Amino acid sequence: MEAKDEYKLAEMGYRQDLKRDWTMLHNFGVSFSIISVITGLTTLFQYGLNTGGPGVMSVGWIIVSFFTMFVGLGMAEIVSAIPTSGGPYFWAAILAPKSIAPLASWVTGWFNLLGQVAVTTGITFGLANLISTTATVGTSYEPTAGKTLGIYAALLFSHGVINSFGVRALRYLNNTSIILHSVGISCFCIAVLAKAPTHQSAKFVFSTFYDGTGGDGNGWSIRASPAYVAAIGVLMSQYTITGFDASAHLSEETRNASWSAPLGVLMSIGVSALFGFFVILALLFSIQDFESTVGSEYEQPVVQILIDIFGEGGAIVLMTLVMICVYHCGLFSMTSNSRMMFGFSRDGGLPHFFDKVDTRHRAPIRTIWLAATLSFLLAVPSLGSTVAFSAATSIATIGLYISYGLPILIGLIWPRNFKKGPFNLRFASRAIAIVAVLWICFITIIFCLPTANPVDSQTLNYTPVAVGIVTLWAFGSWFLWARRWFTGPVRQIQAEQMGISLEDPAAMDKVEKVEAQGKLGGDAIVFKTQ
Numbered sequence: 001m002e003a004k005d006e007y008k009l010a011e012m013g014y015r016q017d018l019k020r021d022w023t024m025l026h027n028f029g030v031s032f033s034i035i036s037v038i039t040g041l042t043t044l045f046q047y048g049l050n051t052g053g054p055g056v057m058s059v060g061w062i063i064v065s066f067f068t069m070f071v072g073l074g075m076a077e078i079v080s081a082i083p084t085s086g087g088p089y090f091w092a093a094i095l096a097p098k099s100i101a102p103l104a105s106w107v108t109g110w111f112n113l114l115g116q117v118a119v120t121t122g123i124t125f126g127l128a129n130l131i132s133t134t135a136t137v138g139t140s141y142e143p144t145a146g147k148t149l150g151i152y153a154a155l156l157f158s159h160g161v162i163n164s165f166g167v168r169a170l171r172y173l174n175n176t177s178i179i180l181h182s183v184g185i186s187c188f189c190i191a192v193l194a195k196a197p198t199h200q201s202a203k204f205v206f207s208t209f210y211d212g213t214g215g216d217g218n219g220w221s222i223r224a225s226p227a228y229v230a231a232i233g234v235l236m237s238q239y240t241i242t243g244f245d246a247s248a249h250l251s252e253e254t255r256n257a258s259w260s261a262p263l264g265v266l267m268s269i270g271v272s273a274l275f276g277f278f279v280i281l282a283l284l285f286s287i288q289d290f291e292s293t294v295g296s297e298y299e300q301p302v303v304q305i306l307i308d309i310f311g312e313g314g315a316i317v318l319m320t321l322v323m324i325c326v327y328h329c330g331l332f333s334m335t336s337n338s339r340m341m342f343g344f345s346r347d348g349g350l351p352h353f354f355d356k357v358d359t360r361h362r363a364p365i366r367t368i369w370l371a372a373t374l375s376f377l378l379a380v381p382s383l384g385s386t387v388a389f390s391a392a393t394s395i396a397t398i399g400l401y402i403s404y405g406l407p408i409l410i411g412l413i414w415p416r417n418f419k420k421g422p423f424n425l426r427f428a429s430r431a432i433a434i435v436a437v438l439w440i441c442f443i444t445i446i447f448c449l450p451t452a453n454p455v456d457s458q459t460l461n462y463t464p465v466a467v468g469i470v471t472l473w474a475f476g477s478w479f480l481w482a483r484r485w486f487t488g489p490v491r492q493i494q495a496e497q498m499g500i501s502l503e504d505p506a507a508m509d510k511v512e513k514v515e516a517q518g519k520l521g522g523d524a525i526v527f528k529t530q
Contacts, residue, residue, distance in 0.1 A: 022253045024260035026174050031244045031268035033177040034336060036123070036329035037276035038185050040240025042322055043126030044393060045283065045301050049294050051451065052233030053210025054200075054284045060230070061280055064237035065273035067439040071401070072244060072269040073425060074408040074436040076262035080421030083251035083261050084489075087340055088112045089349065091407035093488035095417050102488040103478055108406045109349045110474040112245070114466070115399025116337040119243055120375040122393045124159065124330035125382065127323060128152035133300040134319045138312045145383045152379055155327070159334045160372040167363045170335060177328040184321055185275060189282035191318070196286035196309050205284045212294060214453040223453055231446045238443055239393040240276060242400055244268045246336035249343070262423040334371050341367035347489045381462065394447040394463040399470070405440035408433050 041048075048057040078091045089109030096104040128151040132143035162169065193199075211219035211229050221229045247264030251257040254264075287293050288308040296304035302322075306315035342364035345355035354366045378392060411418045412433040425432055448467065452459035478486075 022171065022250060023255060024263055025178075026171060027247050027250055027254045027260050027264035028267045028271075029174045029178040030250055030332050030336065031246045031264055032181060032271060033174065033328050033332045034119075034123075034243035034246050035241055035268055035272040036181060036325060037240055037272050037279055038181065038188075038322055039123055039126065039326045039329045040236065040242075040393075041276060041279050041283070042302050042326070043122070043129065044236040044239060046294075046299065047451075048233060048236040049210065049301055050212030051235070052230050053212075054205050054208040054287075056209065056230045056233040057236060058206050058277075058280055058284060060234040061237045061273075061277055064234055064241060065269075065276070067435070068238070068241045069266075069269055069273075070432050070436040070439060071404055071408070072265050073432050074411075075245065075248070075404055076265045076423055077420065077425050077429060078407055078411060078418075079248040079251060079265065080258050080262040080423035081419055082421075083248070083254075083257035084343065087245050087248040087343070088403040088407050089344060090347070090489050092410055095407055095410045095414060097414055097417065102483065102486050104406065104410060105347070105488045106349065106478050106482055106486055107474045108403050109344045109347075110470055111399050111406070112340060112403035113344065113349075113399075114470045115242075115396050115401070115403055116333075116340050117371065117374045117378055118392055118396035118399055118466075120330065120333045120337050120371060121378040122239065122396045123326065123333050124155050124375065125152050125379045125392065127155060127326040127330055130300070130319065130323050130326065133298050133303055134316060134323070136298060137303065137307070137316055137319075149379060149382060153376060155330065156334075156372045156376055159331045160368055162331060163334050163338060163368045164358075164363055164365045170332075173328065173331065177325075177332065180321075180325050180328060182271075182275070184325065185279060188318060188321060189278050192282050192286050192306070192309060196288070198288060199285045200287055204290075205281065208290075210290075210294070213451060218453060220450075220453050228449075232449055232451055234443075235394060235397065235447055235451075237276075238401075238447075239397045241269060241272055242397055243333060243336065245340075245400065245404060246332065249336045249339040252339075258421050259423065262421075334368065334375075337371040337375075338364050338368040341370055348486050378466075391462050391466075394461065395466045398444050398447050398463065398467055401440045401443060405437050409437050412437065 052060065078095070079087075082091050082094055084090050089105045089112055092108040093101045093105035125148075128148050131151050132141075132148045135141045136143060162173075166173075209221075209226060209230075211221040211226070213219035213229060214222070219229065220232070244265050247254075247261045247268065251261040254260045283302065283305055286309060287305055293301045293304050293308075298304055298307075303315060303319060306318050309315075310318065341350060342355060342357070344350050345352060345367065350367075350370075354370055355364075356366055357363065358365045378395075381391075412430060415430070448461070448464040450459075450461050452461075455461075
C-alpha cells in the first residue's frame, strides 16, 4: 500500500520526503483535534451569548454544520484525486486551465497560509485567555493583555518544540487527543448536565435571542436588525468547524491517502458536528442565571457556569480538562500549518529556505518555527484591541474557507480538468460544489462586518484590513514580480532527472515549458514514471 501511495505521489511529480506511517484514524484524528469543538465553543462562548444568545448558538450550529458538510464533500472529492501536502493551492493549479494555473495556485496558497496562521493564533491565544481567566478563580491574580501575550508566547514555543523534535510522539498524542475530545468531552457534558441544580427550558435554549453587541444597550439589533446580529453570531459555529483541511495537508504521511484523506475530512466534520451540538446543549441547558453568566466577573461564561454548578474547585478541574484539549488542538494546528507552508515553499510560493526537512527527525523544522513566529505576530494587536480575538477567528475562518472554495469553484467552472479519484460524488458533484461556493461567499461577507457598537479604535473589526492586505499582496505581488517566475507546483522528480536545481526559478520555468511541450513523457498533470 505504501508503494502505491508513493507511486501516486510520483505521478504528481514528487518524491516521498515525509515519513508515511499515519492511518486513516490518525488522519481523521488530526482534523478532529484541530476542529476541537470544545476549543471553539469555549473560547467564543461569550461572543455567542452576546451576539444572538442561546437561540442563535443552538440553531446556528445546526445550519452551519449542514452547509459546512457541502464544503467538506467538495473538498473530499478533490483530495481523493490529488492527495498532496500542499492541499488547496496545489488543487487550484491542477484544476485550473494552464494559462491561469500559476495565478490560481498563488492566490489560493496565500489565502490558505493566512487562514492557517490565523487559526493557530485563534486556538492558542484562546488557550492563553482560558489560562489567564482560570488563574483568577480563588486567587488575587489579575490578568493583563501583556501577561496573556506572554502565556501565548510560551504555549507557541512548546508547540514548536514538540513538532520539531517529537514527530514520533505526535502519533501517540494524536491518539490521546481523540480520546480526550470524544470520551473526555462526553464525560464533561454528562457531569455538567447531571450536577446542574436546575436546567433551562428547551424554549430558552432554542429561541432566546439576546443582543449584547452594544455597551450602552444600543446594539446592532437596534441600529441594524436582529437578522444582522444572528448572521454575525454564527461566527462561533463556523470558526469551530474549521481546519479539516489538515487531512489533506497530512495526506503525504497517510497510508492509502486517496481514500483515507477524504474520509478523514468528512468524518471530522460529521463527528465534530454531533459532539459540538452535545456540548452546546449541555452548557446552555445548565446555565443557572443568564444575566450573571453573560456579565460574569470572570469574563468567561463557561467558567461561570462551572462555578455555579461545581464550585471553584470543581470548576478548575473541569477547566483543566478543557485546556488540555485546547492545547492538543493548538499543537496539531501548528502541525498542519507547517505542512502547508512546507508544500508551498517546495513549490516556490515561499523562499526555498523553508522547504527543508530535517533528516534526523523527518520534520519541516523551518516552517514549524515560521508558523510559530507569524502566529505570534498576528496576536500582537491584542495589546490595544478588545476585539482582537474575535477578529483573529474571523480572519482564520475567511482565509481558510476562501482557500477551500477556490479549488471547488475552479473544478466547477472547468470540470474537464478534474480527473476524479476513488471518492467520486458523480451526478451530485456540481450541485454540491455550487452550494459550497455560495455558502463560502456568504460567510466571507458577514464576517467582515462590525461586531460591536459603536465602532471605534477599540472595537474595530480589523478582519477586512487583514484580508484586504493579503488580497492586495497576493494579486499585487503576482502582477509585479511573481508571475515572472512562479509556475505553480514544482515537479521535483522531473527536475532532478534533468539535473536542474529546485532553487533556480529560471531553470524551473524551463522545466515547465519543456513539460508543456510533452518532452517529459507525460502531460502537465501526470508524470509517467519509468
